[in-house]
Amino acid sequence: MFLEINNLHARIGDKEILKGIDLTIGPGEVHAVMGPNGAGKSTLAAVLTGKPGYEVTEGSILFQGRDLLAMTPEERAWAGLFLSFQYPIEIPGVTITAFMKAAVNAKRKAHGLPEFKTGDFLKLMKEKMALVQMKPEFAKREVNVGFSGGEKKRNEIFQMALLEPELSILDETDSGLDVDALKIVADGVNTLRSPERSAIIITHYHKLLEYVQPDVVHVLKDGRLVKTGGRELIDAIEARGFDQF
Amino acid sequence: MGHGKYIAPPAGQYQVQAGEVLNLQFVVLPGESRDIDVSIDLIGPGAEAHIKALYLCGADEKVNFHILMHHRAPGCHSTQTIKGIAGGTAQVQFHGIIVVAPDAQQTEAYQENHNIVLTDQARVETRPQLEIYADDVKCSHGATVGQLNEDELFYMRSRGIPEKEAKTLQMLSFLSPVIPEGRAEEIESAVRSL
Numbered sequence: 001m002f003l004e005i006n007n008l009h010a011r012i013g014d015k016e017i018l019k020g021i022d023l024t025i026g027p028g029e030v031h032a033v034m035g036p037n038g039a040g041k042s043t044l045a046a047v048l049t050g051k052p053g054y055e056v057t058e059g060s061i062l063f064q065g066r067d068l069l070a071m072t073p074e075e076r077a078w079a080g081l082f083l084s085f086q087y088p089i090e091i092p093g094v095t096i097t098a099f100m101k102a103a104v105n106a107k108r109k110a111h112g113l114p115e116f117k118t119g120d121f122l123k124l125m126k127e128k129m130a131l132v133q134m135k136p137e138f139a140k141r142e143v144n145v146g147f148s149g150g151e152k153k154r155n156e157i158f159q160m161a162l163l164e165p166e167l168s169i170l171d172e173t174d175s176g177l178d179v180d181a182l183k184i185v186a187d188g189v190n191t192l193r194s195p196e197r198s199a200i201i202i203t204h205y206h207k208l209l210e211y212v213q214p215d216v217v218h219v220l221k222d223g224r225l226v227k228t229g230g231r232e233l234i235d236a237i238e239a240r241g242f243d244q245f
Numbered sequence: 246m247g248h249g250k251y252i253a254p255p256a257g258q259y260q261v262q263a264g265e266v267l268n269l270q271f272v273v274l275p276g277e278s279r280d281i282d283v284s285i286d287l288i289g290p291g292a293e294a295h296i297k298a299l300y301l302c303g304a305d306e307k308v309n310f311h312i313l314m315h316h317r318a319p320g321c322h323s324t325q326t327i328k329g330i331a332g333g334t335a336q337v338q339f340h341g342i343i344v345v346a347p348d349a350q351q352t353e354a355y356q357e358n359h360n361i362v363l364t365d366q367a368r369v370e371t372r373p374q375l376e377i378y379a380d381d382v383k384c385s386h387g388a389t390v391g392q393l394n395e396d397e398l399f400y401m402r403s404r405g406i407p408e409k410e411a412k413t414l415q416m417l418s419f420l421s422p423v424i425p426e427g428r429a430e431e432i433e434s435a436v437r438s439l
Contacts, residue, residue, distance in 0.1 A: 049403050052395065077405035089400035093418025102414065103404035110405070159404060 002027045008059035017043040019223035028195040035220035036242045041202045045171040049083040078110035080166030084156040091143040128161040149176040157188035168199040174208035186211030251378040263289025271298040284313035287321035299423040300329030312341040316349040325356040332363035339371040347378040356386040
């Protein structure tokens with residue numbers, strides 16, 4: 001399988017947040033993970049991408065047959081993982097161009113490919129920025145510094161489009177977006193869909209899922225996936241909330 | 246502020262006359278201990294002095310800054326930006342004093358000292374000090390001692406930038422306001438050596 005999470009338990013400090021997650025995702029599939037605040041949604045994203053401060057106490061994660069938990073965050077990125085941050089980080093003094101050139105070339109190097117020449121890279125960047133309707137002047141802006149909420153999220157999707165990950169994890173990418181920005185983000189996600197690329201869309205809201213059709217929907221509550229189904233689950237949540245599960 | 250009687254410090258090694266501008270730049274790179282002792286007198290109306298300093302130290306190096314900026318005449322303007330990174334068991338001290346004499350009305354004086362420590366053993370001590378005897382002045386000082394930002398590092402690593410490279414990028418962006426023109430490559434290789 002493409003991604004296989006088995007009996008995953010994780011905690012921060014002595015607080016257990018994930019209490020046994022089992023989740024299998026096939027190539028090309030888009031899974032939605034929905035749940036109320038505090039259910040463990042962001043912890044799942046953090047553990048998948050290797051954020052320091054989270055301790056996995058039990059279980060395993062296999063990504064394309066590799067032991068994900070044994071890999072550093074950068075190795076996971078090279079293997080094709082991408083997290084769209086719920087709260088994208090500002091990096092003063094580093095331009096988007098410098099940031100993404102370092103990222104793309106590190107990934108190419110890890111795969112034994114030559115680094116991009118500056119001209120080629122800028123051309124590619126321009127193309128991907130147009131995809132998410134980012135203005136060209138953003139290339140010279142410092143990463144996320146002084147960006148509005150919508151601009152930050154758009155920047156995440158731009159980075160995703162540029163890195164072409166095999167597995168994208170979108171952590172509350174729809175929060176704080178107006179309908180226009182939401183459509184742009186959804187277009188970016190849909191453009192990237194292919195039989196080889198999968199995605200996990202984490203949200204407590206149905207909004208993004210109107211524009212990006214998930215194949216499978218899971219309900220995460222109190223650190224466990226309590227229900228798995230199709231689109232009908234989104235409608236049930238919209239109608240009656242999370243208390244029904 | 247709130248000091249008693251104004252006692253003029255002894256004359257400094259730099260006297261800046263009316264309308265003149267003094268620019269000083271200091272760079273301390275790993276491999277040496279340094280004492281930087283500077284005192285500046287702004288003695289003519291409208292004189293200006295600007296200090297930029299960058300330090301990078303590791304091992305058991307010691308770097309000391311002692312800066313006295315003395316505004317003696319009205320309408321003078323001074324800025325100080327001192328930034329650096331300490332690793333190993335390095336010890337850094339910064340002591341910066343701005344004195345604004347009673348006659349030095351319409352003074353503008355700013356001082357920033359920001360430091361990053363890379364190890365538990367490195368020590369940075371910063372003591373900014375203002376002595377103001379005039380009432381029509383704009384003065385500010387800021388001093389911080391911090392560590393590399395973990396959230397920024399994780400964000401960069403999650404995009405595939407290796408940890409060491411992410412740290413280098415962060416250190417260079419921290420230092421960028423004090424990197425002298427034409428020395429970016431030299432500073433970058435010094436940062437990588439820390």
